[in-house]
Amino acid sequence: MTITGSDEMSTHAGASANPEPATGAPHKLVTIRDVGHDYPTRDGHRTVLDKVSFDVNPGEFICIVGPSGVGKTTILRCIAGLQPSTRGEVKVNGRVLTGPSSDVGLVFQDYSRSLMPWMSVTDNVALPLRKRLTRVERERRVTAALREVGLDQHTESKPWQLSGGMQQRVAIARALAFGAPLLLMDEPFASVDAQTRAELEDLSLRVREDSGQAVILITHDIDESIYLADRIIVLGGSPASVIAELTVPLGSNRDQINTKSLPEFAELRKTVHTLIQEASRSMGQKGGSK
Amino acid sequence: MIRSARTALLQLWLPVLLISLWWFLSVGSTSLYFPALSDILDAVGRLWLFEHAVSDLLPSMRNMLTGFVLAVAIGVTLGLILGSLPRLLDAIEPELEFARALPAVAILPIAILVLGLGDNMRVFVITLGAVWPVLLNTTAAVRGIDPTVRDVESAFGIDRVSRYLRIRLPAALPQILSGARISLYISIALLVISEMQGAGQGIGHFILASQRDYAVVDMWSGVIVLGVIGYLLQLAFRAGEAALLRNYPPQRTGK
Ligand SMILES: Nc1ncnc2c1ncn2[C@@H]1O[C@H](COP(=O)(O)OP(=O)(O)O)[C@@H](O)[C@H]1O
Numbered sequence A: 001m002t003i004t005g006s007d008e009m010s011t012h013a014g015a016s017a018n019p020e021p022a023t024g025a026p027h028k029l030v031t032i033r034d035v036g037h038d039y040p041t042r043d044g045h046r047t048v049l050d051k052v053s054f055d056v057n058p059g060e061f062i063c064i065v066g067p068s069g070v071g072k073t074t075i076l077r078c079i080a081g082l083q084p085s086t087r088g089e090v091k092v093n094g095r096v097l098t099g100p101s102s103d104v105g106l107v108f109q110d111y112s113r114s115l116m117p118w119m120s121v122t123d124n125v126a127l128p129l130r131k132r133l134t135r136v137e138r139e140r141r142v143t144a145a146l147r148e149v150g151l152d153q154h155t156e157s158k159p160w161q162l163s164g165g166m167q168q169r170v171a172i173a174r175a176l177a178f179g180a181p182l183l184l185m186d187e188p189f190a191s192v193d194a195q196t197r198a199e200l201e202d203l204s205l206r207v208r209e210d211s212g213q214a215v216i217l218i219t220h221d222i223d224e225s226i227y228l229a230d231r232i233i234v235l236g237g238s239p240a241s242v243i244a245e246l247t248v249p250l251g252s253n254r255d256q257i258n259t260k261s262l263p264e265f266a267e268l269r270k271t272v273h274t275l276i277q278e279a280s281r282s283m284g285q286k287g288g289s290k
Numbered sequence B: 001m002i003r004s005a006r007t008a009l010l011q012l013w014l015p016v017l018l019i020s021l022w023w024f025l026s027v028g029s030t031s032l033y034f035p036a037l038s039d040i041l042d043a044v045g046r047l048w049l050f051e052h053a054v055s056d057l058l059p060s061m062r063n064m065l066t067g068f069v070l071a072v073a074i075g076v077t078l079g080l081i082l083g084s085l086p087r088l089l090d091a092i093e094p095e096l097e098f099a100r101a102l103p104a105v106a107i108l109p110i111a112i113l114v115l116g117l118g119d120n121m122r123v124f125v126i127t128l129g130a131v132w133p134v135l136l137n138t139t140a141a142v143r144g145i146d147p148t149v150r151d152v153e154s155a156f157g158i159d160r161v162s163r164y165l166r167i168r169l170p171a172a173l174p175q176i177l178s179g180a181r182i183s184l185y186i187s188i189a190l191l192v193i194s195e196m197q198g199a200g201q202g203i204g205h206f207i208l209a210s211q212r213d214y215a216v217v218d219m220w221s222g223v224i225v226l227g228v229i230g231y232l233l234q235l236a237f238r239a240g241e242a243a244l245l246r247n248y249p250p251q252r253t254g255k
């Protein structure tokens, strides 16, 4: 299981959902240490992230929140290996990440761009598994993933024949079938209606429960972050770093109506809201003084 | 059913009108250059069913299609590679523009000198002229593939063969086909031009030879056959295009 992979010539190894047992300290699936990221600009560079550090345990559901433009997508792309961080290191399964890895599956925000319109639902989900698995094993995984997301009746449809929510289910099934122990999602439900959104939230919780995958999900919706997460990471500042880590004490059996009316839920909503408001205020000041 | 019948009527009335006009205005024509349409159609039946279809049309079509298929194959292959390597593309852009701007007809004398007057020369000239629309369209389409798709390729570690054949090629297909349609027109034009250069057979040669012999009716019959062939090729191309794009969202094929 190699974790390195370069852009053109992939060195992805066979996907495995079993994190290797670490020696010594309790096993962390992901460790992010002092990650910083600069984007080049016309006159030098702009530091977007600085000294971002946090860990993810196997099977844990993490939500990252923060004001718009703070650097949430940037940190996610660093963890995905799509964009090497300028400073610091990201370790997945104990290995330093230098490129995309078979230990990380990805769900993009914009399903209409991330799915191949000319491929059937089945072919889209199977695409990353070609050359990796035998045909039998591939079909087994694809079928299981499509059943998990409730699309087993639509296997031969083309993505553009499906609703937005169903398309995002295809993208989730694709990441699921990939079989990585870590699933990254960047605002995955931002472009679907409220009803579909609630369904997809419950779907992600169920998927995590059934597969035991850890999830890092970015959202700008505070309620969504509390509803989904075991732990919420708040990004703030300019350059951004982790300004708060909040454990969500809501147990593992959550439902849209009851969980959201718990007093702990309201309390957390207030806390996160205040943190994000402060963070955006400080970003506004920095932005204004440039 | 009714809708398609109506479309057919809408598309047919003008050609029918024009052909009728031609027919009636040319009845009993004594003009040397514009003979009666009835005579021309007689000649079409007499000459092209099937004597010259075998001796001239067949080799012409073979050369044209060989050149066209080679042009598409080369254009798509090079386009996939160039579109995937933006730095290489930037480096050779001026040469590419120069080569494209050069009309393939201008190469004809050199091609004749090097390759002689045979089929090889004709196929070469057709390929050279027809490759550009496919090449440039493929390159632009691959270069314009959404960055999210590139992210999908690398995040999921898609192997190189699948990247090119299962992702980039199909992503570029609608634009490749609109390039290929232009290439098809160019192929026909270059076929005729190349056959007018000292060929012993072929429909272009037939038209030119008839003209030199003052066999004006025969010449016109060649022109008409050429027009009909061009039209049929275009219909066939459209059918092929629709079949290839049947899995694509409708608005992409509608363009
Ligand atoms: N490719 C890029 N080049 C330059 N600047 C970028 C690039 N991508 C993002 N940025 C900038 O970095 C900051 C953080 O972006 P992003 O991570 O997308 O924020 P978020 O996802 O939290 O909204 C933004 O100010 C954005 O303008």
Ligand SMILES: [Mg+2]
Binding pocket: A072, A073, A074
């Ligand atoms: Mg973002």
